[in-house]
Amino acid sequence: MIRNFTRFGSRRPPGASPPATAPGERVYAIGDVHGRLDLLRELVALIERDVRSRAECATRLVFLGDLIDRGPCSSQLLELARRSVENSDRVTVLLGNHEDLLLESAYGNAAAQRAWMQNGGDATLRSFGIDPAGLAGASADEFADTLFKVVGDRTIAWLDSLPLWLESGDYFFCHAGVRPKVPLERQRKQDLLWIRKKFLDSKADHGAVIVHGHSEVGEIAVHPNRINIDTAAYRTGRLSAVGLEATLQWNMST
Secondary structure: OOOOOEOOOOOOOOOOOOOOOOOOEEEEEEOOOOOOHHHHHHHHHHHHHHHHHOOOOEEEEEEOOOOOOOOOOHHHHHHHHHHHHHHOOOEEEOOOHHHHHHHHHHOOOHHHHHHHHHOOHHHHHHHOOOOHHHHOOOOHHHHHHHHHHHHOHHHHHHHHOOOOEEEEOOEEEEOOOOOOOOOHHHOOHHHHHHOOHHHHOOOOOOOOEEEEOOOOOOOOEEOOOEEEOOOOHHHHOOOEEEEEEOOEEEEEEO
């Protein structure tokens, strides 16, 4: 069972085409930021200009997870995202596998701590002013205590409350993807945060068009059953978003 979901609009009936957002709603979905606050500022400026160029419409901004790790500004991104969600009901941040690794690390999971440090968690620690080398010999509990101290109870509690997915009309937004042939309401957290090959190789109708990140692509990849917007911002300098309104789709990148 999945938890902490937010639903908007109705589920896409099998075979329906073209997909559309919930009536009267425009959505901008942003791919994996991975610590690149500089690129996010550029992309948000592009989105703001795009909003001004279009007719007035209820607009939602959706972050598909993985705000943190690898890039230099994870601490600033977490603060900005948390405040944005607190100040607006039109901003949604979904949980990514990297945020989940941080959470598991903060709760004392030694295996998660090792995996996190091997996948960009060291950059996040540095963004909080912590030298990762200083934690090399720490116990799992000591590592967890350090994380709670530097990240803070409020931010960790906020991360732990993040939804795993969101819907708008015929679109389903999540971090990594879904397991084919499993109803969307029965998707597992593990798949929503981590799945790759079985989802990426599938041509099945998932009951909605899945908008996701997690698996790096050179440019936004649009398929009949999914849209991938993870353009590896941390190493390419290209952070991407997809805009969706009614049956329209458009892309933006830094």
